[in-house]
Amino acid sequence: MSTGTDEFPTDRPAVVTCGLPYANGDLHIGHLRGYIGADAYNRALGTLGQQSIYVCGSDMHGTPVAVNAEQQGVDPEDFALEWHEQYEETFPKFNVEFDNYGHTHDETNTELTQDIVRTLDEQGYVYEKEIQVAYDPDADQYLPDRYVEGTCPYCGAKARGDECDEGCQRHLEPGEVEDPKSTITGNPAEYRERTHKFFEVSEFAEFLTDFLDDLEGTSNARNQPRQWIEDGLQDWCITRDMDWGIDYPGDEGEDLVLYVWVDAPIEYISSTKQYSERVGSDEYDWEQVWREEGDIVHFIGRDIIQHHTIFWPAMLEGAGYNKPRGVAATGFITINGKGLSTSRNRAVWAKEYLEEGFHPDLLRYYLTTTGGLQQDVDFSWDAFQEKVNGELVGTVGNFWYRSLLFAYRNYEGTPKADVSEDVENRINGAIEDVREAVNDYSLRGVGAAATELAQFGNEYIQRNEPWKLTDDDPEQAAQVIRDCVQIAKAVAVLLEPIAPDKAQGLWEQLGEEGEIADAHLEHALEAPPRTFEEPGELFEKIEDDRVAELNEKLEERVAAAADDEEEEDDGDEETENDDTDGDEADDMADVDDLEPLAEDRIGFEEFQDVDMRVGRIETAEGIEGADDLARLEVDIGFETRQVVAGIKQLHDLEELPGEKCILLANMEPAELFGVESNGMILAAGDEADLLTTHGDAEVGEKVQ
């Protein structure tokens, strides 16, 4: 067993990973938090003397990539590779240094994935099941999961393909739902028999319970899965009817590819293997880490806890691999208190941050030391400025600069003296703090150890006032400055995981050889070189007007995007927390704020495709549990349609029955909160002003 309970550093090799970036869009600071956090953690392990590497790779498969590639008319592989390359270029710019960065579609991962699946199969953990898969003859494709809806066979309620979410809450196996309809075309779907593969997760309940008892990391990752186990684990369908993905090993699988969540985590192993093959297994042996004994630590977003604490360890156990020692699930990033929204462009993009000319270490410091790992962290340029100016410029930078400058001016470097015992003890205390923080998975603790030591340095130099001693008591002055130079060096060593480039800067100012990244915590107590050059200022203040400018830019952009959106229907799986609750109060209805007129003209025939009818609202009632949704029944002459509209809070529902309205009748049906919506009520503006007719148009007449 690899997951010892002994503390870091251990004598085993370690591997740190972060959640795979999904090759489907630009990176923003929400993503960066995870990559930077894991990078800092890996570096911190290194300073403890732990042998540790940091690996990752791009997640290339899955439906969203396939769909988006198709929309752009390109090959999914090319599509994903383009993003992959962009990520590879971006990470070093934030001092995120992977020892290996691969992708899930490369040969290593393809082979290893098939190998692991084959093993699971051989071990008897995979079984085949003939399932009825819904098939849309018009769209000529199979309809997995939520691409189908129908009636629950148990309770008769409306149900999605995978769950009776409205009625009895039962998990539905593919093929169970009755009267299936395609959510793509709205047409009745037919069932076709398909053989799919299932992984027996249910066999691992006991193992997983024990696994969780030993698991380290954040509390959310350790506790949340227990409930899922108690509720009963479902076997996991690990194949999909798609072309894009890794083929199921062997002949039988023909058209089936593995579900993206099977091959994605295996990239952790593949990437380790690639590193191992590059440096040689004498230096780092991937098989030792993953199969014999090693310390595996995953940094992930909290949205994918289930994959890393249930499916993943079950797969590893089943295939005879080592399990993770720690899973650190980070919270999300909000911006000015509101959720990130990529569709609303409420985000600070990685590229944008760099274009503003800020040093990456400033963001690293902000993201790792603001709030605990599992907490959601708010980003604002104001808070960014406060942290940079207060802690990095005021405390750390100022102490570094004043100490080294004083030393340079009076001693041309490090004064000849031994470090005093008090200072040595204080530095040792800080080293111990780092060790504890790493074992607590607290990056904030790592950062705090460094800044608190710098703060001690400021107090120390202030208390001893060497500037008053140079004439009266030169020996004592030299002693104090000797201590301060040592503290400065120690701060650099301690800060390196968080701010590697800035720490390297101080390292060089001290005239140290080599890379501070290779230094261990013990080096914090070793004497710096006797002489060094005049120091420079390593941190720069961020001025108020700069922050005002940044805030303005962000606000403008969010406002502009708020109007542009709606255009795109970005499928279902837009990951991250694309919360769109932005309906607050941007009520200035300037012409500038209006959505620009569409440039593309459509022909009459296309217009004819839109079937809008005059309708009369028969009933209107709020949908329980939904903030804004109302269920309406609308008479459109031929029939009465049930539609769901987001108007609950904007209209007095009791007054709606009897009102005429315009209904888009051939809207694709959808299910919202378990209620089928079969049409779309037209409304304008933020207040959902309902469109209607004012003359004698009859119910059921077509709008044209």
Place this chain on the structure above:
RNA sequence: UGCGGGAUAGGAUAAUGGCAGUCCACGGGGCUCAUAUCCCCGAGGCCCAGGUUCGACUCCUGGUCCCGCAACCA
């Protein structure tokens, strides 16, 4: 609504039943080698209601609100 996490000063964060502490920001004063650091003083807080207890931020019950996941502004 189900599940999980949470609520401590303007913001962030400690305190496992014993005087609610720390950092930033704020007001006043002092020092000053330095990118205004450090020191002193001040103002300001336990979500609400019950209960257990000599004593509750802490334990129990109920409620409110926030954040995720499952399902949303068709």
